[in-house]
Amino acid sequence: MKIILASVILVLGLTASVWAQGTTQSNVDLSTVPSRDTVQLTIYNSEDLTLVRETRKVSFKKGVNPLQFSWANTLIDPTSVRLRFVTHPEKLELLDTTFPHSKPQMLYWNVQSETDGEATVEITYFTSGISWSADYLCVANQDETEMGFEGFVRVFNNSGEEYENAQVRLVVGKINLVEKIAQLAKIPVSEVAKMPEEQSRALKRDTLALSLERAAPAAADAAAPANKPKEIVKEGLSEYFIYTIEGTETIPNGWSKRMRSFEGQTVPFKVQYRYRVPEYGDQLVRMYLLTNNKESKLGTTPLPDGMVRVFRQNGRDGLSFLVGQQIKYVPIGDKIELNLGADPEVIFELVKMKTWRDNLWMQIQGADVFKRVDEPGVEIEVNSNVVGWDDHTLFAQRIRNYTKKPIDVEIRRILPGHIVFRSSLGAKNFDYQTVEYHAQVKPMEKASLTYEVLQHQGRNAKQNNITVETVPVQ
Amino acid sequence: MRRALTTVLLGLGLSVTLADVALARIKLITLPVRERVEIQLDNPNATLVEEERIVPLVKGVNQVDFSWANTQIDPNTIVFRVIPRVEPTGERPKEQAKPEAKPLDVKVLSVSYPPNEAALVWQVAASDSGSARVRISYLLGNLTKSFNYRAVASNDEKTLTLAEYIRIQNLANESFGSTGLWAGFGPRFLKPIGINETKEMLIEKYQQVPVRKTYTADPQQFGYLDRPQNKLLIPMHYVLKNDKASQLGRAPLQYGKVRIFQEDRHGGTAFLGEDWGKFTPLDDEMRLYVGTAQDVVVKRTIDKNEQKRVAGNLYNREIVVKYEIENFKDKAVTLDISENIRALRNEVAGNTGRDVQWELGEGTTLPGQPDKEKSTFEQVVFHVDLPARGADQKAVKTVHKLNVLIKNEW
Numbered sequence: 001m002k003i004i005l006a007s008v009i010l011v012l013g014l015t016a017s018v019w020a021q022g023t024t025q026s027n028v029d030l031s032t033v034p035s036r037d038t039v040q041l042t043i044y045n046s047e048d049l050t051l052v053r054e055t056r057k058v059s060f061k062k063g064v065n066p067l068q069f070s071w072a073n074t075l076i077d078p079t080s081v082r083l084r085f086v087t088h089p090e091k092l093e094l095l096d097t098t099f100p101h102s103k104p105q106m107l108y109w110n111v112q113s114e115t116d117g118e119a120t121v122e123i124t125y126f127t128s129g130i131s132w133s134a135d136y137l138c139v140a141n142q143d144e145t146e147m148g149f150e151g152f153v154r155v156f157n158n159s160g161e162e163y164e165n166a167q168v169r170l171v172v173g174k175i176n177l178v179e180k181i182a183q184l185a186k187i188p189v190s191e192v193a194k195m196p197e198e199q200s201r202a203l204k205r206d207t208l209a210l211s212l213e214r215a216a217p218a219a220a221d222a223a224a225p226a227n228k229p230k231e232i233v234k235e236g237l238s239e240y241f242i243y244t245i246e247g248t249e250t251i252p253n254g255w256s257k258r259m260r261s262f263e264g265q266t267v268p269f270k271v272q273y274r275y276r277v278p279e280y281g282d283q284l285v286r287m288y289l290l291t292n293n294k295e296s297k298l299g300t301t302p303l304p305d306g307m308v309r310v311f312r313q314n315g316r317d318g319l320s321f322l323v324g325q326q327i328k329y330v331p332i333g334d335k336i337e338l339n340l341g342a343d344p345e346v347i348f349e350l351v352k353m354k355t356w357r358d359n360l361w362m363q364i365q366g367a368d369v370f371k372r373v374d375e376p377g378v379e380i381e382v383n384s385n386v387v388g389w390d391d392h393t394l395f396a397q398r399i400r401n402y403t404k405k406p407i408d409v410e411i412r413r414i415l416p417g418h419i420v421f422r423s424s425l426g427a428k429n430f431d432y433q434t435v436e437y438h439a440q441v442k443p444m445e446k447a448s449l450t451y452e453v454l455q456h457q458g459r460n461a462k463q464n465n466i467t468v469e470t471v472p473v474q
Numbered sequence: 475m476r477r478a479l480t481t482v483l484l485g486l487g488l489s490v491t492l493a494d495v496a497l498a499r500i501k502l503i504t505l506p507v508r509e510r511v512e513i514q515l516d517n518p519n520a521t522l523v524e525e526e527r528i529v530p531l532v533k534g535v536n537q538v539d540f541s542w543a544n545t546q547i548d549p550n551t552i553v554f555r556v557i558p559r560v561e562p563t564g565e566r567p568k569e570q571a572k573p574e575a576k577p578l579d580v581k582v583l584s585v586s587y588p589p590n591e592a593a594l595v596w597q598v599a600a601s602d603s604g605s606a607r608v609r610i611s612y613l614l615g616n617l618t619k620s621f622n623y624r625a626v627a628s629n630d631e632k633t634l635t636l637a638e639y640i641r642i643q644n645l646a647n648e649s650f651g652s653t654g655l656w657a658g659f660g661p662r663f664l665k666p667i668g669i670n671e672t673k674e675m676l677i678e679k680y681q682q683v684p685v686r687k688t689y690t691a692d693p694q695q696f697g698y699l700d701r702p703q704n705k706l707l708i709p710m711h712y713v714l715k716n717d718k719a720s721q722l723g724r725a726p727l728q729y730g731k732v733r734i735f736q737e738d739r740h741g742g743t744a745f746l747g748e749d750w751g752k753f754t755p756l757d758d759e760m761r762l763y764v765g766t767a768q769d770v771v772v773k774r775t776i777d778k779n780e781q782k783r784v785a786g787n788l789y790n791r792e793i794v795v796k797y798e799i800e801n802f803k804d805k806a807v808t809l810d811i812s813e814n815i816r817a818l819r820n821e822v823a824g825n826t827g828r829d830v831q832w833e834l835g836e837g838t839t840l841p842g843q844p845d846k847e848k849s850t851f852e853q854v855v856f857h858v859d860l861p862a863r864g865a866d867q868k869a870v871k872t873v874h875k876l877n878v879l880i881k882n883e884w
Contacts, residue, residue, distance in 0.1 A: 137553060154587075228599060229583050254589025260582075309551060311522075311611075316662065318512045318654075319611055321522040324551070344726050347755045352851040355829040357882045362786045373785050384786025386884045393829070394851075402756050446757075 008076070008161055010034055010056055010123070011068040034058050037120065039163050042242075043132045043155065044171040045304075050130040052076075052163070055086060055122050060113035064095065069123065070106040074160040080126040083109055087120045129159030132170050134261070134306030136327075138338070140269070140288065142315045144405075147288070149267040149298065151306075153232065153243060154258040157251040165248040172241035172304045172329075232261045234301040241302050264297040273346060273409040280339055284348035284399075284409070288338040292330045303330040310338055346407060346441075347400040353450070354394040361388035361459055370459070388459030394473070397449040401441040409439045415453060418461040422469045423451035432465040450474065484527055484610070485539035504530060509607070511650050513667075515619045515642070516658025523650075524611045526557065531580065531600035538608075541593035544647045546615030549587065554596055556580045557607040580606045616645040619657060621677075621730035623751060625762070627712070629737045631687050636680040636714070638727070643672045659725040683721045686713040688761075691772045691797065692812040699766070704775050708809070710767040714760045727754040732762050769802040770809060770860070777875065779822045784882070791880040793822060794837055800869040801860035809858045811840060811874070816852045819880055830880055837877030854878075 012032045039054040058067070069081065078099060085092040091114040098108040113119075132155045140147040153170055157163070230246040243261060251257050269290035274280060288310065293299040308327050311319040323340050330336055360373040362384035370387065371380050401407050414434050421427060427437035441447045452473045456462065484506050506527040514522040529538060540552065558577070579601035586595045600606065620641050627634040640657050644650075644667045655663040660677040667673050688711045690696065699707040712734065717723040732751040735743040747764045754760040778794035795818070801807055816830045830852055834844075840856040848855040854876070863869040 135550070229581055251586075256587040258585040258587070307550065309553075311553075314514065314516070314656075316512075316656070318514060318524050318656075319522065319553075320514055320658070321517045321520050321551075321613060344753070344755065347758075352829075354851050356831045360788060360882065362788065373788065380785035382783075382786060386786065386788050389882075391829070400755070400757065 008054075008071045008074060009069070010058070011070070012058055012065065032059075036164070039166040040169065041130060041163060041166050042169045042171060043130050045132050046171075048128040048131065050127050050159070051124065052127055053122060053124045055120050057118055058121050059116075059118045060092065060111065061116050062113055065111045065113055067109040067111060068106065069109065070103070071125075071161075072105050074105070075127050075129040076105075077126045077128075078105070078107065080124075081107060082124045083111075084122040084124070085119055086122050088115070088117070091115050092119055127159050127161070129157070131156045131158075134172075134304040135258075136303070136306055136308040138267075138288075138308060138310045139319065140310065140312040140322075142313045144269075144271050144288075144312065146266045146268050147290070147310075149264040149290070151261040151263075151303065152258050153245075153261045154256055155249070155251055156256040157253055160253055162250070162252045164250045166250065167247075168245045168249050168251075170243040170245070172243060172302060229260055232259065234261075241304075243301075262298075262300060267296050267298060269296075271405075271407070273343070273348075273407050275348065275409070275411040275413075277412075277414060283342045284346060286340040286343045286346070288340065290336045290338075291333070292336055293333050299332050302332055303327065303336070305329050308336075308338060310340065343403070345402040347398070347402070349398045351396045351398060352393060353396050354392075356392045357389050358392065359388070359390040359460060360386055363387040363459075386458070388461075389457050390460055391455045391457055393453045393455075395451055395453065397451070399439065399441050399447045399449070401443055401445050401447075404443050406440055406442045409441060410436065411439070412436045415455075415466055416464070418456040418463045419466040420454040420456075420469055421451060421466050422454065422471050422473055423449070424470060424472050425449055425451060426470070427451070427468050429466055429468055435466055435468060483539075483541050484529070485541070506530070508651065510654075511652075512654040512656070513617065513642075513650065514656055514658075515640075516656065520613045521615075521617045521619075522611060523614045523617075524609055526607055526609045528605050529598075529608050530603075530605050531578065531598065532603045533600055535583065536598045536600060538596040538598050539593060540596070540610065541591065542648075543592055545592075546646065547592070548613045548615070549592070549594060551611075551613040552594065553611040554582055554585070555609045555611070556582070556598075557609055578602055578604045578606050580608075614646050614648070616647070618643050618645075621728040622674075623727075623730055623732040625712070625732055625734045626743055627685060627734065627736045627746070629739060631685065631712075631736065633682050634685045634712070634714075634734075636683050636722070638677045638680070638730075639674050640677050641672060641674045642667060644668065645670060678724070680721050683714055684719075686715075687711070687807070688713055688810055689767050689770050689807055690810045690812060691774070691799075692810075692814075693774055694814040694817040695812070699768075704773045706772045706774050708767045708770045708772060710764050712762045712764055714762070715757070716754045716760060717757050723756055726756060727751060727760055729753045732760075734762060734764055767803075770807060771800045771802065771869075772809070772811075773798040776822060781823070781883075787884045789883050791819070791823060791883055792835060793818060793878045793880065794835075795876040795878075797840075797874045797876070799858065799860060799872045799874065802863050802869045804862050806862045807860050809860055810845075810848075810855060811858055811876075812848075812853060812855045813876055813878075814853050815878055815880070818878065819883070823883065826883060828883075831882050832878055832880045835877030835879045837875055839873075839875045841874075 010033065012034060034056045037055045037057055039052065042051040044050065083094055093112040095110040095112050100106060100108065132153055135152050135154065137150045137152070138147045155168060232246065233244045235242055235244070245259060249257065267290055269288050272287045272289055273284050274287055275284045290296055292303055305326070305328055307324055309324045310322040312322055314320040323338065325338055327336065358374070362371050362373060362380050363369065364381050365383045365385065371378050371384070373380065397411065399409060412430050412434050415421065416433050421435045423437070425437040425439070427435050430436040437449070439447055439449055450473050485504070506529045508525050509528055510526040512524040514524065581599045583597040583599055586597070588595070622639050622641060624637045624639070625634045642655060647669055649668040651666050652664055653667060655665060657677065663675050665673060665675070689708050690711065691706045691708055693706055696707045696709055699705045714720060714722065716727050730751055731748055733748045734746045736746050738744050749762040749764070751760050751762060775796050776793065777796045778792060781789040781791045783789055795813060797811060799809060815832050819830050841858060842856070845855040845857060858872070858874060860872065861870055
């Protein structure tokens with residue numbers, strides 16, 4: 001049904017009556033329906049917001065011309081609809097805008113024209129229901145040294161409206177909107193927080209529209225050659241990155257469309273094994289590490305949030321599926337870290353070898369007197385209690401490498417309390433309560449990394465941090 | 475309905491715009507069949523299907539439809555790749571085997587996803603008219619794998635034959651003709667697998683695998699068989715080591731049920747029991763609980779529990795655990811005695827929440843030293859050889875003691 005398919009309609013009234021100017025409405029109307037000339041969609045995926053900019057050719061007669069704009073069954077924000085005269089702006093004037101009480105998805109403009117003739121008008125508005133997402137496809141070679149890294153964007157249209165032959169622009173990144181609002185609205189940041197929510201949201205939208213208008217290239221009618229994938233032009237704008245899809249697209253309501261945004265044929269990467277409980281859980285995981293830079297044949301654009309699916313050539317003319325992982329926005333130059341999970345060919349075990357206690361301190365009940373237990377010549381009263389001691393634990397971190405390659409292992413252990421970490425592993429503090437050390441394990445090698453953890457307890461605990469000592473430990 | 479015949483269908487249409495795709499209801503499509511299917515079962519959590527089809531393309535932009543029904547294909551994981559050169563596979567039609575005059579340049583322009591349909595549409599540009607071999611990969615749910623084992627021990631229980639099977643269950647509502655199946659290790663199988671079919675295949679048969687039969691006295695892990703009489707429950711295990719010396723060691727042994735049989739003296743086998751074999755990396759042991767050994771009797775009592783003041787409320791504690799052992803079997807066996815010192819401390823003195831600092835006392839009569847590989851900072855394991863019962867059918871009672879000094883407790 002036409003009404004359903006094209007629900008955003010501009011109608012030029014030909015009756016003599018002028019809507020909403022105090023005269024009565026005629027019961028017999030004749031109208032023309034100018035169709036869209038061009039349409040541009042700017043989709044901002046961190047909020048459910050799309051800026052639509054469309055142009056239509058309208059024939060005006062001298063005098064007051066009523067225009068009806070309606071958007072039945074769509075998700076257009078009525079307060080955002082704006083009309084601008086692209087041609088003959090000096091001869092055309094928007095007198096007023098009326099939102100009729102009885103028909104919520106409709107408005108009327110009265111346009112004063114100084115001449116008879118055709119003019120191009122631009123209508124902009126916000127709609128929701130159009131979104132986009134990024135995803136990535138990685139296929140590593142069998143040796144796990146390089147991978148094909150392809151990026152895609154997928155545009156979803158659930159707005160209720162079909163935008164035919166639309167130029168599509170996708171906004172990447174989350175902007176600090178408050179700062180942006182303050183910058184563009186020329187008001188102090190402190191005032192923004194005090195604004196009523198509705199006003200703040202309106203300002204946010206206006207700000208967004210302003211920003212995007214500035215970035216708008218006038219290339220809506222640039223058609224891509226039909227037999228090659230469309231190029232997606234990326235350009236930075238302030239805190240945004242804007243992807244402009246070459247040519248135009250038609251995405252019917254309810255459909256989505258996925259297009260390649262970039263391709264990096266041979267992206268080098270490293271394999272590292274990591275033990276980091278807060279990030280990956282209590283397991284040693286295998287990581288693919290690469291960088292979004294030019295050396296890696298990437299780095300032309302930040303990578304928007306999206307799902308990365310990682311495959312590997314299995315050496316038998318097929319692929320192995322390794323993992324699907326959601327990544328956060330990766331700026332140009334930053335690292336991409338893909339967690340492939342535990343590797344059954346690398347066995348990682350922590351074994352407690354021995355525990356003992358020393359440096360025991362006693363306190364006489366009811367007195368502020370402390371005595372060390374093993375101090376020669378010191379007599380300790382019967383009514384004394386242990387109030388301070390040091391716990392020593394000897395650990396062996398065992399790693400068995402059954403892969404065909406040497407592996408690089410990074411281990412971070414969180415040790416709360418007042419800790420002394422003793423080893424000859426070249427350990428260092430990652431933070432005040434986390435120690436980090438590395439090891440290389442050759443193929444078929446079994447490594448046993450021993451270390452001692454001394455924990456000051458009770459009265460002996462004076463700090464909440466780790467001191468790393470480099471000493472041989474057995 | 476186009477999806478009535480098969481559940482996963484590739485169609486080739488000649489429409490060129492998405493608007494046509496959306497609106498055209500009368501269309502002519504060709505249906506390229508599967509040329510090759512590979513099912514990759516190497517990921518522990520997902521099954522990857524790769525299928526190859528030869529798609530006839532016309533010069534210009536082609537529309538390739540891929541649809542499925544009642545199957546759990548994850549549409550976000552579908553990857554469409556054009557194979558650059560047509561490789562002969564043996565199943566290929568003869569005309570395809572001819573050298574191609576000029577390789578087609580085929581590019582995927584975009585993918586469109588129609589609403590409320592398990593389908594997608596690729597727009598593919600071809601430099602000329604001709605056929606292209608494409609590979610479509612996707613993750614498929616409800617096509618799962620599991621592993622199981624059949625172990626047949628020799629009559630003397632010194633070795634066994636271990637057969638490892640993979641079982642593939644196809645509840646994906648899609649049948650696959652001759653399909654390559656690979657578990658990530660072992661051989662690749664070329665088998666058909668139909669809807670709701672379960673297929674079991676032998677991955678490997680390991681012959682002459684040395685098996686160690688163990689009897690374990692471990693009160694903390696296995697508890698008591700008869701608490702009033704202080705008789706411990708003594709499980710019997712078969713222990714296999716996953717290494718080359720044991721005729722294994724080619725790949726980790728996967729988690730799965732192990733059914734254990736023993737050869738009888740009449741050329742047949744008797745079922746001994748079954749257990750879940752845990753995932754066993756290389757060089758690790760798979761312990762299979764076969765049953766309870768009621769002919770090996772171990773009575774455990776705590777003979778001594780004495781604390782000695784060091785200073786103030788700081789004490790050392792001496793504990794002696796006595797084991798009275800009788801072997802009523804007509805064979806000599808080795809008994810593993812395992813004691814968790816922390817649990818022992820908790821048993822006699824309550825749980826302080828602290829690790830135990832301990833050492834063996836001179837009163838220990840258990841033979842030799844603790845097993846270094848099996849013992850840990852709080853677990854001590856000894857091996858005790860027990861003679862077979864005598865000709866008079868009387869078992870020799872062996873008494874051993876474990877003397878532990880626990881230090882710095884309060």
